[in-house]
Amino acid sequence: MTKRTRHATLSEVAKKAGVGTTTVSRVINGGQRVDPKTLARVQLAIERLGYMPNQAARILKGDRTRTIGFVIPSIADPFFSSCAEAAQAIVRANDSVLIVLTTQNDPTAELDAVNMLMRHRVDGLIIAPCNAEDGLLGRMLGRISTPVVTLDRPIQGSAIPSILADNFAGATMATQHLIDHGYKRIVCMTRETNLYTIQERVRGYKETMKAAGLKAVVSTSVEDHVSAEKYLLKLFKSATPPQALFTLKNSTTITVFEVLQKLGIEIPSKVALLGYDDFQLADVVRPSITVVRQPIEDMGHSAAELLFKRFLSGDGISSTDGSHNRRPAQLTTKLILRDSCGCEPTSKS
Amino acid sequence: MTKRTRHATLSEVAKKAGVGTTTVSRVINGGQRVDPKTLARVQLAIERLGYMPNQAARILKGDRTRTIGFVIPSIADPFFSSCAEAAQAIVRANDSVLIVLTTQNDPTAELDAVNMLMRHRVDGLIIAPCNAEDGLLGRMLGRISTPVVTLDRPIQGSAIPSILADNFAGATMATQHLIDHGYKRIVCMTRETNLYTIQERVRGYKETMKAAGLKAVVSTSVEDHVSAEKYLLKLFKSATPPQALFTLKNSTTITVFEVLQKLGIEIPSKVALLGYDDFQLADVVRPSITVVRQPIEDMGHSAAELLFKRFLSGDGISSTDGSHNRRPAQLTTKLILRDSCGCEPTSKS
DNA sequence: CTGAAAGCGCTAACAT
DNA sequence: ATGTTAGCGCTTTCAG
Numbered sequence: 174m175t176k177r178t179r180h181a182t183l184s185e186v187a188k189k190a191g192v193g194t195t196t197v198s199r200v201i202n203g204g205q206r207v208d209p210k211t212l213a214r215v216q217l218a219i220e221r222l223g224y225m226p227n228q229a230a231r232i233l234k235g236d237r238t239r240t241i242g243f244v245i246p247s248i249a250d251p252f253f254s255s256c257a258e259a260a261q262a263i264v265r266a267n268d269s270v271l272i273v274l275t276t277q278n279d280p281t282a283e284l285d286a287v288n289m290l291m292r293h294r295v296d297g298l299i300i301a302p303c304n305a306e307d308g309l310l311g312r313m314l315g316r317i318s319t320p321v322v323t324l325d326r327p328i329q330g331s332a333i334p335s336i337l338a339d340n341f342a343g344a345t346m347a348t349q350h351l352i353d354h355g356y357k358r359i360v361c362m363t364r365e366t367n368l369y370t371i372q373e374r375v376r377g378y379k380e381t382m383k384a385a386g387l388k389a390v391v392s393t394s395v396e397d398h399v400s401a402e403k404y405l406l407k408l409f410k411s412a413t414p415p416q417a418l419f420t421l422k423n424s425t426t427i428t429v430f431e432v433l434q435k436l437g438i439e440i441p442s443k444v445a446l447l448g449y450d451d452f453q454l455a456d457v458v459r460p461s462i463t464v465v466r467q468p469i470e471d472m473g474h475s476a477a478e479l480l481f482k483r484f485l486s487g488d489g490i491s492s493t494d495g496s497h498n499r500r501p502a503q504l505t506t507k508l509i510l511r512d513s514c515g516c517e518p519t520s521k522s
Numbered sequence: 523m524t525k526r527t528r529h530a531t532l533s534e535v536a537k538k539a540g541v542g543t544t545t546v547s548r549v550i551n552g553g554q555r556v557d558p559k560t561l562a563r564v565q566l567a568i569e570r571l572g573y574m575p576n577q578a579a580r581i582l583k584g585d586r587t588r589t590i591g592f593v594i595p596s597i598a599d600p601f602f603s604s605c606a607e608a609a610q611a612i613v614r615a616n617d618s619v620l621i622v623l624t625t626q627n628d629p630t631a632e633l634d635a636v637n638m639l640m641r642h643r644v645d646g647l648i649i650a651p652c653n654a655e656d657g658l659l660g661r662m663l664g665r666i667s668t669p670v671v672t673l674d675r676p677i678q679g680s681a682i683p684s685i686l687a688d689n690f691a692g693a694t695m696a697t698q699h700l701i702d703h704g705y706k707r708i709v710c711m712t713r714e715t716n717l718y719t720i721q722e723r724v725r726g727y728k729e730t731m732k733a734a735g736l737k738a739v740v741s742t743s744v745e746d747h748v749s750a751e752k753y754l755l756k757l758f759k760s761a762t763p764p765q766a767l768f769t770l771k772n773s774t775t776i777t778v779f780e781v782l783q784k785l786g787i788e789i790p791s792k793v794a795l796l797g798y799d800d801f802q803l804a805d806v807v808r809p810s811i812t813v814v815r816q817p818i819e820d821m822g823h824s825a826a827e828l829l830f831k832r833f834l835s836g837d838g839i840s841s842t843d844g845s846h847n848r849r850p851a852q853l854t855t856k857l858i859l860r861d862s863c864g865c866e867p868t869s870k871s
Numbered sequence: 872c873t874g875a876a877a878g879c880g881c882t883a884a885c886a887t
Numbered sequence: 888a889t890g891t892t893a894g895c896g897c898t899t900t901c902a903g
Contacts, residue, residue, distance in 0.1 A: 180643070182895090182897085183898095184897090192873075192874085193873060193874040193875075194874080194897080195875085195899080196874075198897070198899085199872095199873090202898090206873090207872070208873085211872080211873085225637070225640050226641055226897075227582070227643060227895090227897070228642045228643065229577075229578045229581035229582045229643060229895085229896080229897090230879085230898085232578035233576070233578045233880065233895090233896080233897075234879055234896090234899085235879060235898085236897095236898085248597070248606050248607050248610065249600075249603050249606075249607040251603075254598050254600075254603040257597050257622075258597050258624065261624060270638060271622070272619060272621050272622075273606075273620070274620075275610060288574070289619060292574050292576070292577045293577045294577065294578060317572075427803070427806065434806075452802070453801070453802055454806070457776065457779065458808075459807075459808055529880095531880055531881085532880060532882095533880075533881090536890095541889075541890080542889060542890040542891075543881080543891090543892095544882080544890060544891080545890080546881095547882060547883085548888095555889090556888070556889085557889085560889080575881080576880055578879085579881040579882085580882075581881095582879090582881075582894095582895045582896065582897085583881055583882050583894085585881095585882085
């Protein structure tokens with residue numbers, strides 16, 4: 174009754190149904206051009222044997238694998254898991270599956286992941302590269318004949334198309350908003366300045382400050398609660414304490430928020446706070462936190478879509494084909510006004 | 523310079539290196555029993571051709587696929603994405619990859635996902651089943667010869683091993699804690715009462731209330747902000763308003779928290795709040811929220827580990843082999859005391 | 872409408 | 888230490 178070790182094969186089905194393998198193959202591929210009677214007989218055999226086509230054999234035959242690789246730093250990070258969810262929807266709609274691999278921002282793990290996916294002959298690859306100094310990844314990706322799209326971060330000096338949010342514009346908008354509030358001393362706080370996204374945001378902040386004739390101050394000394402407390406304490410004891418803080422990533426925003434609360438430094442009356450990246454309870458904490466929101470779902474969608482569009486236009490050969498280099502416009506971010514920047518509290522959801 | 527359409531094959535490498543296919547095979551599988559000189563020559567050929575073994579061919583040869591399927595309702599849900607991350611670590615350590623598929627709690631999508639994974643011949647399957655009434659999934663899983671472990675929720679009346687948190691004990695502990703605070707009128711609020719986890723939590727709540735001689739009240743009318751506001755308003759206008767609220771899932775906890783805030787009903791002085799499931803900013807909002815925390819990482823780890831242990835003990839044939847039925851003890855949950863239940867504010871991280 | 876047969880790329884006896 | 892060869896399960900001409 175129960176199959177023991179092995180799976181039933183197509184030819185077993187054929188034998189049981191008393192037909193040739195070709196016929197069975199036709200049946201499992203839609204059943205066109207098969208006599209209804211034969212069809213029924215084959216289907217019965219399939220049923221009884223619990224037959225399921227072996228994907229590996231199909232792939233070996235030269236078919237597409239109908240798999241897309243997705244390489245990200247972490248799947249527990251809400252940003253990336255949302256991207257994954259969005260990408261998965263598109264991939265699914267194209268009758269394929271997404272293989273998600275994580276790298277923990279380790280370039281070696283990243284290389285391994287790509288390697289593994291290539292061995293699996295994924296039809297396409299979406300990757301949010303950890304910014305390694307060495308161009309190893311770029312070189313590797315340049316050498317393969319599989320379509321690749323980078324997500325969130327580009328690969329320096331490569332022709333690989335990328336789906337990016339407009340980090341520069343987002344930071345500009347945020348900084349300008351703080352300036353419009355009348356704040357002069359605006360401090361920007363961040364970590365991981367080696368990341369492309371962070372660099373762009375810093376650039377947006379600096380240029381906007383400069384344009385307004387204000388002095389840009391970028392601090393990278395907030396790492397955890399301890400360092401944050403130490404730094405903020407120092408900052409607010411100075412003769413010219415900041416009037417606003419612009420935090421460039423989620424964890425920094427939250428850490429700073431907590432420490433300010435603990436130190437009794439009131440937001441926004443004592444200091445305004447604006448964070449890059451929206452997060453779950455940003456509008457539930459008090460005061461609610463004004464943020465720059467990225468079009469996360471869009472990014473996941475677009476990356477996957479770009480991949481499938483590329484499939485259609487060619488055979489997936491593109492490393493040498495420079496015609497697709499039109500870099501797609503960066504996706505626009507949005508300023509979500511809440512209370513921490515000093516805006517009047519408005520009606521809540 | 524660049525490969526055009528096709529990938530290099532093993533025999534192309536063999537030809538280029540002037541050796542037989544076996545030798546090349548040996549080289550890519552560790553290079554044992556190969557003359558150093560030959561080895562070098564083959565490696566060079568591999569390099570020049572950009573050769574990467576075709577996983578499909580290996581699989582076809584009968585090898586394990588070194589893939590594990592992971593089927594969950596959503597990858598954007600922090601609970602499941604954390605599980606996935608944890609499981610992935612174990613899977614990775616066993617030199618395999620995790621294929622994550624999501625179902626949106628749709629039983630059809632779930633069946634499809636399992637089907638797809640079976641065609642890919644995954645070596646094992648981890649699944650958090652959506653609780654479909656029909657036993658379709660159970661029957662399907664019972665029929666296949668691939669090791670399966672269910673996660674977070676069991677499949678009714680099946681011998682499939684599962685990794686579960688002790689929802690009953692968690693709810694008992696939480697309810698008892700509220701009772702110990704002296705609250706008599708404790709209302710339990712939830713959704714999705716068809717889920718196993720929720721049912722267990724409700725059971726824990728009810729039995730504990732009963733044991734204390736208190737009346738259990740379970741409400742399922744909080745769906746969104748609107749319904750929550752309506753329901754809570756009614757509740758607190760009554761002659762005997764609740765003294766404590768026990769919310770059984772994250773989104774309910776947050777919704778209730780927001781609405782209470784909006785209505786100006788103070789926590790915990792007016793009403794205490796205790797939620798099932800910890801979440802990111804539960805200790806940053808004011809008051810911080812007391813919760814039952816599940817050992818999420820443990821669950822992901824354990825599920826994957828159980829799978830690999832099963833591989834070792836047999837050939838992966840187990841549907842008929844009842845010897846492994848010892849249901850592993852359910853993983854223990856923890857009560858994280860914060861302010862919303864009425865406990866004295868203590869020092870924060 | 873159906874069947875026979877040739878591979879897809881790789882591994883693993885079995886030779887040498 | 889290395890080469891020869893027979894499949895793994897499927898799709899796909901090419902004939903009937």
